[in-house]
Amino acid sequence: DVKVTQSSRYLVKRTGEKVFLECVQDMDHENMFWYRQDPGLGLRLIYFSYDVKMKEKGDIPEGYSVSREKKERFSLILESASTNQTSMYLCASRPTSGAEQFFGPGTRLTVL
Amino acid sequence: DAKTTQPTSMDCAEGRAANLPCNHSTISGNEYVYWYRQIHSQGPQYIIHGLKNNETNEMASLIITEDRKSSTLILPHATLRDTAVYYCIAIINTGTASKLTFGTGTRLQVTL
Numbered sequence: 001d002v003k004v005t006q007s008s009r010y011l012v013k014r015t016g017e018k019v020f021l022e023c024v025q026d027m028d029h030e031n032m033f034w035y036r037q038d039p040g041l042g043l044r045l046i047y048f049s050y051d052v053k054m055k056e057k058g059d060i061p062e063g064y065s066v067s068r069e070k071k072e073r074f075s076l077i078l079e080s081a082s083t084n085q086t087s088m089y090l091c092a093s094r095p096t097s098g099a100e101q102f103f104g105p106g107t108r109l110t111v112l
Numbered sequence: 113d114a115k116t117t118q119p120t121s122m123d124c125a126e127g128r129a130a131n132l133p134c135n136h137s138t139i140s141g142n143e144y145v146y147w148y149r150q151i152h153s154q155g156p157q158y159i160i161h162g163l164k165n166n167e168t169n170e171m172a173s174l175i176i177t178e179d180r181k182s183s184t185l186i187l188p189h190a191t192l193r194d195t196a197v198y199y200c201i202a203i204i205n206t207g208t209a210s211k212l213t214f215g216t217g218t219r220l221q222v223t224l
Contacts, residue, residue, distance in 0.1 A: 033212075040216070042216055043156070043212065044213075092156075100158035105155050106155050
């Protein structure tokens, strides 16, 4: 079975802190995604990557950056966390030849 | 991606079939219909997808109308564990990084 893991289920940070969210997938998928999910707004794409060291902006990249140094790992970085970045963050992966995206369990981030 | 419209919520008795409708009247010829679900506090889970033919797998069946303007996801024997938010998405499956845009979905409540 495909497994997508995220470094933390729950995280509490303070405003201005640098935050790293890690995502690892074990199925050699080329494509990886970071979304955030907020009540009433559904799932919104922050960044995605279709290959190592490649990244593309999604719909809401402002305030975020990403890193993909290895195929299995895709990191989301909040350079200076703000309270409006309090959200559920979901990572997903997908093979180029496949149809569906496989999601991790999510990280619920609270910025105080 | 074509806009999809789903009812906000539905109830279903355990053991009965759950039929979840989705309208996608502006769908284009190369857009697939995908269904995901999200159980509370978990990441979304892929269920099924189709282009124009009806599809069935171990989780569900997907019925797409002949004009492709609507579809129905069928859970043949709903259980309490099927209580979740169900998302219908129309998306081009380009084989590269296809992003998903989830709306607010249908909240299915399965009851005893």
